């Protein structure tokens with residue numbers, strides 16, 4: 001399912017096995033388990049939800065449109081682009097970029113679409129405006145035969161959904177947005193996208209068994225968390241997440257928010273930097289090899305690529321080589337790992353069998369637990385994001401000044 005190799009982070013670099021034993025990870029483990037057992041935070045409970053029928057809306061629409069920001073859409077995108085990368089029936093409206101949003105809405109038939117409006121607070125500006133834009137487009141249709149589902153708990157969007165009798169799904173209040181992929185937030189749209197949502201949860205539950213292990217060497221989430229915590233303390237506060245498959249690009253985007261928004265507090269936190277192999281060997285490997293010693297690399301690699309083919313080519317010595325396409329990218333990852341290790345750059349590797357629902361469930365749950373453990377190590381509130389509120393207040397004031405008809 002998933003294996004975690006950490007030797008290259010202890011054999012080279014500034015962190016030793018003794019350093020690990022010097023961290024009171026047992027207390028951090030206990031504090032997180034207590035929070036999970038007492039329901040202070042609920043991202044573990046939701047993976048044991050047996051009643052998935054409430055997420056299973058009619059999935060016979062040609063288009064699935066998801067509108068949301070941050071944790072309300074990134075988890076869905078991570079799994080969709082990983083598992084369904086070869087389909088093209090999903091449209092993610094995840095920004096306030098008019099070109100992107102209008103290029104989607106001007107192209108698709110909203111009558112043959114199921115539309116998810118996702119916002120836990122119900123007050124996120126971008127999601128609100130994008131909803132009103134869709135409402136405007138629907139208003140111009142003779143009749144709307146699509147379906148609109150709101151996934152929200154509160155705010156303006158909840159009131160709008162109730163006023164219009166739209167379908168409403170709720171999110172457990174004790175699950176922060178960036179931890180909500182295993183709730184209606186991810187599972188309802190992913191069901192409409194033809195993803196096997198029960199396999200996603202199966203993978204998460206398998207990983208949860210490992211994450212409950214107090215033996216750190218058998219608990220990948222705890223061990224990876226302690227290693228990254230220690231390297232941060234040694235000055236390596238940039239966590240490069242380098243996936244050797246394009247379909248994990250949005251998994252990286254989801255990780256970025258999970259790590260950055262959970263741990264970036266009180267002047268602390270590690271900085272996620274996303275890379276895709278093998279291509280970023282030709283853009284950032286120089287920096288990783290010979291730049292500031294402030295990075296630790298995490299490789300994420302599949303054992304098997306779902307599409308593969310034999311290739312025959314001549315190498316630079318004009319010698320014929322016959323191999324599989326996947327042999328090329330696997331050699332590139334191995335060569336990069338060896339080169340970085342030889343250069344004293346610490347690195348860890350997460351290997352999954354292949355990119356599928358179970359693997360994504362396991363991988364995403366591992367990172368949720370890792371961030372949970374790290375939040376306890378830093379002794380901070382992992383689950384809020386107070387620093388983002390200032391910008392929102394300023395933006396709402398500026399928006400009022402944009403009102404073209406002065407209806408203050």
Ligand SMILES: O=P(O)(O)OC[C@H]1O[C@](O)(CO)[C@@H](O)[C@@H]1O
Pocket residue numbers: 069070071072118119120121122123124127177178261385388
């Ligand atoms: O789901 P909501 O309430 O629309 O919030 C969207 C995102 O905005 C944030 O609150 C940050 O502004 C994230 O934590 C959250 O995932």
